[in-house]
Amino acid sequence: MSPLPFLFLLVILIPFQVISQNHPTADERNVLLKLKQQLGNPPSLQSWNSTSSPCNWPEIFCTGNSVTEIFLQNKNITQKIPATICDLKNLTKLDLAYNFIPGEFPRQLYNCTKLQVLNLSQNYFVGSIPDDIDRILGLQYIDLGANNFSGDIPPAIGRLSELQVLHLYQNEFNGTFPVEIGDLLNLQVLGLAYNDKFVPAKIPVEFGKLKNLTTLWFTEANLIGEIPDSFNNLSSLEILDLSRNHLEGKIPGGVFTFKNLTKLYLFQNRLSGEIPETLETLNLVEIDLSMNNLTGSVPEDFGKLQNLQQLSLYSNRLSGEIPSSIGLIPNLKAFRVFDNNLSGVLPPELGHHSKLKVVQVSGKFKKQSKAERGKYLSQLATAVYDGTGDAREHIMKMTNMAMKLRDLDTKISDSHLVWQVFESLSSKFDVLKTSYKAQEAEWTLDQMTAIVVQKEETIRKSKK
Numbered sequence: 001m002s003p004l005p006f007l008f009l010l011v012i013l014i015p016f017q018v019i020s021q022n023h024p025t026a027d028e029r030n031v032l033l034k035l036k037q038q039l040g041n042p043p044s045l046q047s048w049n050s051t052s053s054p055c056n057w058p059e060i061f062c063t064g065n066s067v068t069e070i071f072l073q074n075k076n077i078t079q080k081i082p083a084t085i086c087d088l089k090n091l092t093k094l095d096l097a098y099n100f101i102p103g104e105f106p107r108q109l110y111n112c113t114k115l116q117v118l119n120l121s122q123n124y125f126v127g128s129i130p131d132d133i134d135r136i137l138g139l140q141y142i143d144l145g146a147n148n149f150s151g152d153i154p155p156a157i158g159r160l161s162e163l164q165v166l167h168l169y170q171n172e173f174n175g176t177f178p179v180e181i182g183d184l185l186n187l188q189v190l191g192l193a194y195n196d197k198f199v200p201a202k203i204p205v206e207f208g209k210l211k212n213l214t215t216l217w218f219t220e221a222n223l224i225g226e227i228p229d230s231f232n233n234l235s236s237l238e239i240l241d242l243s244r245n246h247l248e249g250k251i252p253g254g255v256f257t258f259k260n261l262t263k264l265y266l267f268q269n270r271l272s273g274e275i276p277e278t279l280e281t282l283n284l285v286e287i288d289l290s291m292n293n294l295t296g297s298v299p300e301d302f303g304k305l306q307n308l309q310q311l312s313l314y315s316n317r318l319s320g321e322i323p324s325s326i327g328l329i330p331n332l333k334a335f336r337v338f339d340n341n342l343s344g345v346l347p348p349e350l351g352h353h354s355k356l357k358v359v360q361v362s363g364k365f366k367k368q369s370k371a372e373r374g375k376y377l378s379q380l381a382t383a384v385y386d387g388t389g390d391a392r393e394h395i396m397k398m399t400n401m402a403m404k405l406r407d408l409d410t411k412i413s414d415s416h417l418v419w420q421v422f423e424s425l426s427s428k429f430d431v432l433k434t435s436y437k438a439q440e441a442e443w444t445l446d447q448m449t450a451i452v453v454q455k456e457e458t459i460r461k462s463k464k
């Protein structure tokens with residue numbers, strides 16, 4: 001599963017507005033017309049002319065009487081960025097993504113003293129990121145992804161103290177990334193993925209200081225060593241992707257306590273040890289720990305993850321049985337545990353409680369024994385509703401018992417199940433006895449459930 005969809009969500013974290021009725025000075029219009037000329041008069045900027053207000057141009061946004069934002073994404077620009085652009089003294093946002101802009105990082109932008117948002121992604125920039133990039137001191141968002149920058153990422157990046165989003169993914173960096181990134185205490189999104197030419201390096205302990213971080217995208221970045229224990233401090237994380245690296249050691253237990261975590265990708269590393277038994281990350285939607293060296297059992301607590309849609313644990317050294325609780329996850333769509341040492345019984349509940357589309361297992365699984373079949377038959381025959389809790393849940397539990405028996409090739413007809421449920425409820429619901437005697441046709445389970453639910457609702461209202 002590729003994390004690339006995150007990119008398109010993160011690119012628009014700080015949106016650009018493109019409509020305004022304000023009127024800038026003639027000087028700013030002249031600056032923009034000169035800028036258009038220096039960019040080679042691209043056909044995509046035909047609306048830029050001397051007779052209309054720049055604030056009415058689709059690519060321009062104004063605040064007050066001044067141009068503050070320029071949005072030139074995907075305009076087929078092939079020229080270098082002119083220094084003229086910083087003659088717009090109130091410019092705060094500049095987006096030049098998805099063009100063909102060549103050359104080194106445009107140092108002329110240092111003169112844009114109010115710049116807060118800079119997106120130069122998906123261009124043809126080369127060379128190193130300047131050692132003095134922190135001269136654009138007010139930057140809150142910078143995206144230099146999908147270019148050809150090389151060398152080291154400079155420590156100066158860590159001095160952009162206002163930075164909230166830093167994207168340097170998919171470049172040609174052949175040096176290192178600085179520990180000073182850990183000084184960006186306002187950082188929420190960090191994207192260093194797809195930089196496999198990085199010199200092999202450990203994840204800096206200092207990254208554990210990024211307590212506001214919600215997204216860490218670090219796939220395929222030549223990471224080695226262990227995931228530092230300081231990661232236990234990143235409790236704001238929603239997306240953690242360290243996949244396709246060379247990480248070793250155990251998964252820090254704190255990762256599974258992050259309340260906001262929705263996606264966890266640690267696949268294709270060399271992680272070892274057991275999966276933490278206690279899981280408090282109840283909002284997890286996707287977990288991929290596949291292609292590691294994990295041992296031990298599949299945690300029973302996975303069954304508590306009610307939002308979980310994809311669980312991939314394949315190609316590890318896990319052993320023991322698959323917990324039956326996994327079969328009860330209501331939103332599970334894909335379950336992959338092949339290429340392990342799992343054995344025992346494949347939970348018969350799998351697929352009965354969710355729209356499960358993919359199940360990939362291998363191992364020494366077997367049907368349950370006669371003793372197990374006898375246990376379920378006994379539970380079904382002796383089940384009695386005691387009047388506490390929800391009667392609908394009681395009916396569902398009995399239905400689940402019948403499903404387990406059917407999975408064990410035990411014939412349980414619908415009419416027999418209805419009779420067993422009726423017997424278990426009748427002592428607490430006199431209405432069932434009356435209705436049952438008056439029925440003309442055999443009940444379905446849904447009809448019986450409807451009668452019970454209606455009676456429960458009447459009882460609740462009478463107690464108010």
